[in-house]
Amino acid sequence: MADFDEIPDLVPVSSENIPTSTQEEEGHRKIPVTIVTGFLGSGKTTLLNYILTEKHEKKIAVILNEFGESSDIEKSLSINQEGTLYEEWLELRNGCLCCSVKDVGVKAIESLMEKRGKFDYILLETSGLADPGPIASMFWLDDGLGSEIYLDGIVTLVDAKHIGQYMTEKKEDTMINEALKQIAIADRIVLNKEDLLTEQEMNDLEKEIKTVNSVAEILRTERSRIPLDFVLDIRAYDIHAVDTVAEQANKIEHHGSGHAHKLSHDVQTVCIQFSTQLDTLEHFEAWIQTLLWEKTIPTVNKQLVAAEDPVIVLRLKGIIQPPKDRQDDKKKRMVIQGVQDLYDIQEGYAENMLDSASKMVLIGKNLDKHKLLASFASCVHLPVDCITIT
Numbered sequence: 001m002a003d004f005d006e007i008p009d010l011v012p013v014s015s016e017n018i019p020t021s022t023q024e025e026e027g028h029r030k031i032p033v034t035i036v037t038g039f040l041g042s043g044k045t046t047l048l049n050y051i052l053t054e055k056h057e058k059k060i061a062v063i064l065n066e067f068g069e070s071s072d073i074e075k076s077l078s079i080n081q082e083g084t085l086y087e088e089w090l091e092l093r094n095g096c097l098c099c100s101v102k103d104v105g106v107k108a109i110e111s112l113m114e115k116r117g118k119f120d121y122i123l124l125e126t127s128g129l130a131d132p133g134p135i136a137s138m139f140w141l142d143d144g145l146g147s148e149i150y151l152d153g154i155v156t157l158v159d160a161k162h163i164g165q166y167m168t169e170k171k172e173d174t175m176i177n178e179a180l181k182q183i184a185i186a187d188r189i190v191l192n193k194e195d196l197l198t199e200q201e202m203n204d205l206e207k208e209i210k211t212v213n214s215v216a217e218i219l220r221t222e223r224s225r226i227p228l229d230f231v232l233d234i235r236a237y238d239i240h241a242v243d244t245v246a247e248q249a250n251k252i253e254h255h256g257s258g259h260a261h262k263l264s265h266d267v268q269t270v271c272i273q274f275s276t277q278l279d280t281l282e283h284f285e286a287w288i289q290t291l292l293w294e295k296t297i298p299t300v301n302k303q304l305v306a307a308e309d310p311v312i313v314l315r316l317k318g319i320i321q322p323p324k325d326r327q328d329d330k331k332k333r334m335v336i337q338g339v340q341d342l343y344d345i346q347e348g349y350a351e352n353m354l355d356s357a358s359k360m361v362l363i364g365k366n367l368d369k370h371k372l373l374a375s376f377a378s379c380v381h382l383p384v385d386c387i388t389i390t
């Protein structure tokens, strides 16, 4: 698996240099992609085979992570078209989609669609040991760069029996192990193999998973039997789904980080809410950039910061009330999305949001709530008492 830094052309983006992301541009239909990830043996293949053999109306392409026997630069791609299964090969230069330069992977899928006709949906399995962050970034950014496909969401499968052990595994070369990364970045989580645990054990596990990621929807399954819509049309990166992001932020108040970790890891979800409108986006963006790129909780006077464990943000999403100079419609909101070092702020519209407070969810490590509160208030110039961190 390539490290984030090894993937060429991936530069941190801001609102200035990423074009608008929409599924419909000039009447052109883009194809949603769900990334299906999960630690070894969690049931990804079982899930995708189940989807491939079920009859449904959509033409779904499933890209499995198995290498072809004839060549290790080909990747198996199965297409279920109204219940009939077709097999294709996807040619990649170095065999692994996660490690391919972004254009190669995306272009291979596009040229296959030219040959086979457009799919309605693509499900992409990543390797069991993969960090889904870089591959998510690849699809997310390519959407902005005019590609035929866009990232709809990330589904993480969890082997309920073994995940506790995987989550606490310490690795020398990484601060957060892959099992935790996969849970942290998920928009939806499938707690699979529920037959192997008691009801009480499943309840405890679910609570533990929610301390890591308090916003992802969770579904318990046996043999990965999910309703299809759990993995389709997630709209996790859709700027028009403003109300969905707001709902997710609200969830944290109910079952968020209040539950103490039983397992020893420090990945958690933190929600920052503030009711006062920002004067400008500039200080807000500068704060985000320091957090994401310098991996430190910003202070107004940086000289005062002692060396500390780096802050790691794996996933970031939020709805921000636009600053005064940009609020020309009361439904307008700024939508912020981030995956690891990348983030993006765009304008969106809230149809159903009654609450005008700004909400931002951060999932990561070393996110000290007290420090974040003081830092955010001073750097963004907001009174401390209008900010809540849960």
Ligand SMILES: Nc1nc2c(ncn2[C@@H]2O[C@H](COP(=O)(O)OP(=O)(O)OP(=O)(O)O)[C@@H](O)[C@H]2O)c(=O)[nH]1
Pocket: 038, 039, 040, 041, 042, 043, 044, 045, 046, 047, 127, 128, 192, 193, 194, 195, 196, 221, 222, 223, 224
């Ligand atoms: N008991 C039980 N076994 C399951 C369940 N789901 C899958 N399995 C078994 O678990 C094993 C791994 O399932 P796979 O679907 O191959 O998992 P995977 O995530 O694709 O695994 P990798 O390819 O190693 O990443 C297989 O032997 C499955 O039959 C379940 O709900 N309960």
